[in-house]
Amino acid sequence: MTKDTIIILTLSVYIVVLITLGYFGSRKTYNNTDFFIGGRSLGPFVASMSYVASxxxxxxxxxxxxxxxxxxISALWVVPGLAxxxxxxxVWVAPRLQKLSHEKKLVTVTDILILEGSDKTKKNIRVFTALIIIFCFMFYVAAQLQAAGGTFAVTFDLSLRNSILLGGFVIMIYTMLGGFxxxxxxxxxxxxLMMVASLLLPTLxxxxxxxxxxxxxxxxxxxSLEQLSLGGSNTGLMLIGFVLGSxxxxxxxxxxxxxxxRFMSMKKNVKMRVAQIIAISCVAVSMIGMIxxxxxxxxxVNEISNAEDIFxxxxxxxxxxxxxxxxxxAVLSxxxxxxxxxxLVSASSIAHDLMGEEAEGHSKLFVSRIVIAVLCVFAVITSIYLPSDIFSRVLFAWNALGASIGPVIFMRLAGVRVNxxxxxxxxxxxxxxxIIFFLRPDAPGDFLERAVPFILCLLILYFTRRR
Incomplete structure (x- = not known):
């Protein structure tokens, strides 16, 4: 039996298991609350491991x-920042958000943003939030499909285009089947599986x-000297910027x-401490292991054309x-x-946030599945025709969502009377x-893009708060 045949059989079994789980998930999906948030019934292990995987x-x-x-070794600066x-x-957000979700019957993150305000204000927030989520996640999903395509291309010597199409099809099918x-x-x-890879490969x-x-x-x-330095090629103020950005x-x-x-979907009496320990330790192990x-x-390996192929x-x-x-x-995982x-979040932003409560549950489920299919198609197109390295594409979407939504979430949960x-x-x-900082020449550690928008938005919300 050839190497390719063995790998194909292994992946085939894995994909069949995923689609089977999708089918069983569909049997527990009766309404949009089940589809988008799992009926708020996740336990600590499923909640934490699904958080880690995502x-x-x-x-x-x-x-x-x-x-x-x-x-x-300068890559290690990413670990404490993300950890x-x-x-x-x-430790701080999860227990507050889980409690708020049960008290207010929240289904999406947008529901947190519109807890107060006039109908017009709420509608405008819903529309803009849906737009930025779909925009950012199109790039995010495109990065994932690019990785899936690269996996198939390297493993089976397929064309990158066909590999991306295959990855998009698998993702679309089992997400549409069972929802959350x-x-x-x-x-x-x-x-x-990812944790096994993060421990096994670095050890070997x-x-x-x-x-x-x-x-x-x-x-x-x-x-090289730069690879041996904690600051890379940065010195002085450039080094400070690099560390702050990382x-x-x-x-x-x-x-x-x-x-x-994930926090909103946990059941009311969940063992929060267990979930916290699992999630935080697994995130740290996976990052350190891969570096x-x-x-x-x-x-x-002396030379390689694409550093992301080293895995x-x-x-x-x-x-x-x-x-x-x-x-x-594990990479496909x-x-x-x-x-x-x-x-799924993109689908909820359309079907739940924009369609509103007056829409029928079955029509929401149908629209959700259509949105998933359409977004998959656009992500495939973006991945094929607008190539970029995975790290940069993901960080842009991560920073944009963080600066837009993060400050509001923090203020709400901190009890600040947000205007x-x-x-x-x-x-x-x-x-x-x-976006502006992303399009400008890179600052050391990209600290302008990662920190400044978030902090300025916090200040805007704080100084305009209701007293």
Missing amino acids: SASAWVMLGLSGIGYAVG LGHGFSW WAVSLTDTLQGT ALIEVGGISDFWQNYKASA MSIGLGALGQPHLLI ILGMCGSIM FMLTDSLLPVVLGGIMVA AVLSTADSQL SRAILPSMIFGFLMT
């Missing part, structure tokens, strides 16, 4: 390992380069609808074929688990500022 997408598995390969962001989300239940069940499986790579004791000596012998990346976690919805993998890769190269050299197929499935969540008329201007300001 947050640690292809940008961690492929993007961070590629960054670790390319820039070296703090996710940690704050679970299907997404949560599959994400739990995918998150578990460290053994291959001589163990922990020899790793640093071998790395110093093969790495640390502030975690701010975006407060504004990610596909992550916040170490990339650094080991720079010792083992596949090491998988091929370190593992037997069957385990290699499982690791390829990272892709699918994020894309399905984002497609409802200031919410929309602050969201527009945060979104546009992120």
Whole structure:
């Protein structure tokens, strides 16, 4: 049996399992509350692992390992920033948002933004929120499809276009089938598989380069001065900007609808501490593991045309074929688990937020599935005709959503009496500022794009608050 045949069989079994879970999820989906939020009945393990799978997408598995390969130890600055962001989300945001969701019967993140205000103000916020979610998630899902396409292309020597089409089809089918239940069940499986990859591959790579004791000596012998520096090529004020930018990346976690919805979906008496420990530890392990993998890769592989392919190269050299197929499935897990969540949130922003409560439940479900299909098509087109590296594409969407939605969520949960008329201007300001800074030449660590819009929006909401 050839290598390709074994990998195809492994992936085929995996995809069949995903679609089967989607089918069983559909049997628990009777209305739009079930479809969008799982009936607010998720336990600690499913909630935390689906959160991990949705947050640690292809940008961690492929993007961070590629960054670790390319820039070296300065990539580690991303870890404390994101760990703090996710940690704050679970320790402070999660219990408050879960309680608020049950008290107010909230279904989407937009429902939090429109708790107060006139009907006209609420409608305007709904429309703008739906637009930015769909816009950002189109780029986000396109990045996931690009990763899926790259996975199939590298593994089976398929064309990138056909590989992206295949990945888009699989994601669309099982997300449309069962909604949030299907997404949560599959994400739990995918998150578990990703954690296995995050522990197994870096461990094998460290053994291959001589163990922990020899790793640093071998790395110093093969790495450049920039790769050996915590600041990379930055010094002085540039170094400060780089560190601030890398640390502030975690701010975006407060504004990610596909992550916040996990807090809203947990059952009332959930064991929150268990969920917090699982989620925070798994996020940290996955990030550190992939950076170490990339650094080991720079010792083992001298030159590579695309740094984000280092994951596949090491998988091929370190593992037997069957385990290699499982690791390829782990990358697809990272892709699918994020894309399905984002497609579902996009569908909810149209079917629930824009159609309103007066629409029939069955018509909402139908529209939701149509939105998922249409967004998948546009994401496929974007991925094929507007190529970009996965890391940059994901971070743009992450920062834009974080600056637009995050400050409002924080103020609401902090008990600040937000002026409802200031919410929309602050969201527009945060979104546009992120785009402007993104289009300008990069600052060290991209601190302008990651921190400044978020902080300015917080100040707008604070100084316009109702007293």
